[in-house]
Amino acid sequence: MMSLPEHIEIILEKHLKGLESSSEMKVLEEWRAENPAHELLYKQLLKLWQESGVVLDTPVYDANKAWNKLDLALKQGKPARNYRLLLAACFIGVIFIAGWMLFGQKDMTTLQASNIANRQLTLPDGSSVILRKGAAISFPKAFKEREVTLSGEAYFDVRPDKERPFRIRTTRAILEVLGTSFTINTNSQYDRLVVTTGRVAFTETATKQRQVILPNQAAVLNEKGIDVTPVKDSNYLSWRTGVLTFDNTPIDQVAAELSDYYHLVIKTDSGLLTSNITAKFEKQPIEQVLEEIKLLSNLSYRKQHDTILLFKP
Template identity: 50%
Template sequence: MIQVPEHIILLIESQLKGQLSEADAQTLQQWRAENKSHELIYRQLEKVWQESGSILQETGYDEEQAWNKVDQRLAQSRNKGTIRMITRLAAAACIIGLLFIAGWLLYQKRHPAMELVKADQMNIPVTLPDGSQVTLRKGATLAYPKAFNSHIREVTLTGEAWFEVQHDKAHPFLIQTTRATMEVLGTSFTINTNDKEDELVVTTGKVLFSSKTDTAAKQIIYPNQYCTLTNKGFEVKTQNDPNFLSWKTGIIKFDNTPINQVATVLSNYYNLNIQPDSQLMKLPVIPTVTAKFNQQPIDSVLTEIKLLANISNRKQNDTILFYKQ
């Protein structure tokens, strides 16, 4: 089970109530930024905050009966009205915090064991409890229960991952990110979630893409469609990039591809900053590349591109520049 320090839970509670001081907000932000698992935990607690009311209703708690017991104990007080008001105000302040803590405890009870997988050094394959297959790209993090409950199958993702979901109409498969919920209505797709946007590419089946900030904003994404969700909303395009899964397959294909697009693909695959210089892009005919690379080191790829496109490359600070010889 993922453990959360008590003082962090209290800071998150204050944050969600809008009562966090500037100094405490900085402390909480530092804790969230320490690693991706902390950010995933914060999101789970945020969800508990939103759902704790409905969760606690299931415990059979009788608020009126509880207040009656308090009133009975105050009945012999000389200043019953004043004391009752003060006591209720104090108790209400405590109850808000108790609801959150109780909601978190109940949430943990319902989800007694969570797995947290981090792809720190390389891509990592993950088999979920229902047999669904996930490939995490290096840098991605996935949180999921050791056993899915009887209603839904739900995971939380940061970074990029490929999903092949087992079909089970009776148990919806949900993927949570910072800004979206994705309900799987099909089988295979890739998701990339980062600070700026969520990206979804569907290969087979379909996925319901829902915004968390605008609950009315929803899109069903079909095979060979590419959808992004930013602060401006959804944008859906036809998927025509043959290299969108190159990080998983290790294969990069170029077919008469302009050198600026080649640079973009290589930058994404090798996690480097690669681009053509301005003079190269001003040529009457932009150099193109037709080639296939299979898990080759970047130096080998650059050498082959140099021969194929009759261009050179040089390192300039942290950037690899293509330029005309």
């Protein structure tokens, strides 16, 4: 597990106790967004903290007693440095004990796709994974329980094993499968699951809300819960195939899917809402795609700061 910068460790300690300020929360969110590995580490620490309740009820470590001791130290006006050291010791103690109890002596492997190319890998059980650019995955080398933690987007083709369900953890949910293929995208706003074959049990961690997602169904989990709909987006695997297909597709939807594929901000002028596009693009630079759209639909485009705007000339 990578080390935490000191200022992030301090903010994270406050965050886990619910004492962080809005400015500190912003710093933490920016640090998480800098690198998928940061987000993955945050999720691992959050998971350990949430699941350490049973551990902390043992005589090894009394969480309430420790926090009361910290509050008493503040009231007695003890030096802030001592308070910080004690807080850090409690925090490290929770992580160490919970980590030891949850994972034993298993060595964890963390793999990340670069920001310029997808990464294909085979897990120890034979399941295959394709990580989208920038995504990261973590799993125990022994892999006896077939459980991984994901940050970013990935395509899974899970090897069937009726005795050992395959589990994927995100910040919000747990996905459980026996043998199937699907894609999952987890980010700061939502988790989105699209099932290609088989079935996936999609469970929200906080509320335990559970939905079984079938082939050609998409499920989105956000602050409102889990919403299941038929798959209407034919390009949900375009990041893996390099192919974008539009069949009389509204221009605003085209712009949204191009934005996701090319990691750009592409918007349409409000007067284009009735324009539709029929075209197929295969691993083409965005400049070529925009030129083809321009010829096909009598539209034009221009760049404004970091945004590409489609409009009628």
